[in-house]
Amino acid sequence: MEPLKITIFQAYLFWENVDKNLQNLGLRLSALREKTDLIILPEMFNTGFTTNVEKCAETMSGKTMHWLFETSQKFQCVVAGSLIIEEGGKYYNRFVWMSPDGSFVHYDKRHLFSMANEDKVFTAGDSRIIFQLKGWKICPMICYDLRFPTWSRNQGASYDLLVYTASWPDKRSAHWRALIPARAIENQAFVIGVNRVGHDGKEVYYSGGSMCISPNGDVVYYKPEDEDLYTFTLNPKDLEENRNSFPFLDDQDEFKLL
Secondary structure, three states: OOOEEEEEEEOEOOOOOHHHHHHHHHHHHOOOOOOOOEEEOOOOOOOOOOOOHHHHOEOOOOHHHHHHHHHHHHHOOEEEEEEEEEEOOEEEEEEEEEOOOOOEEEEEOOOOOHHHOHHHHOOOOOOOOOEEEOOEEEEEEEHHHHHOOOOOOOHHHOOOEEEEEOOOOHHHHHHHHHHHHHHHHHHOOEEEEEOOEEEOOOOOEEEEEEEEEOOOOOEEEEEEOOOEEEEEEEOHHHHHHHHHHOOHHHHOOOOOOO
16 A cells, blocks of 8 residues: 545535536636645535436436546546436436546445435445555445445455545534544544535535544544645555554454345
8 A cells, every 4th residue: 555645625516507517626626736646526516416317417428427537637646526327217326436547436325315305316326336546445435325334334444445425514514523533433444524515506505524534533634614625645554553553343243234
């Protein structure tokens, strides 16, 4: 494993406006001067969180996928975030991991937010996936997945970094601030949560709070309220030291999700 440089983009999103969001994201990213390995965007970064699939869904060859590829090429790094994808007559809240060479992998959100009828419109994913970057094993999750710790259980050190891309409302921000550190500590992994800011078309307010927490529960980065583009480096030695000095995961119960 090598040190991993990560850029979190806590972005203001325009409601169901793909063109305006992609333009604004591109403009803000143009201020990025230092080399980075990974740029992480919020959940449904091109539309804001919505179930209006008729207006907002794209295919895997659509304009947002093309934008991800162009952005990845421009910065010569992985660019990741979720968007609404239509595939085979079904809709997915899909986390896409785009590499500069145009190759990509994806994760489909497992836990759909029933209180916003996400489960009535979207199809849930049925498998976890691990991305690889500079020797790091990275596990992607999306927003509501954060509330279900069995889904992110780190058995056999299956991952080193857990990433949540989210549209997490301000009125439940206390839960966000509690659950992300909990996932880091219980799984002995770095955890990153990337949230959005601003109001959506239903007047839901998002206050950001994007963060990175170390395996020991220490705050590497935390930013409430404002739009922010921030780059930091994760050192594998910090992860190894934590796991070697207090290897409690060796004593965890084994289980399988049915």
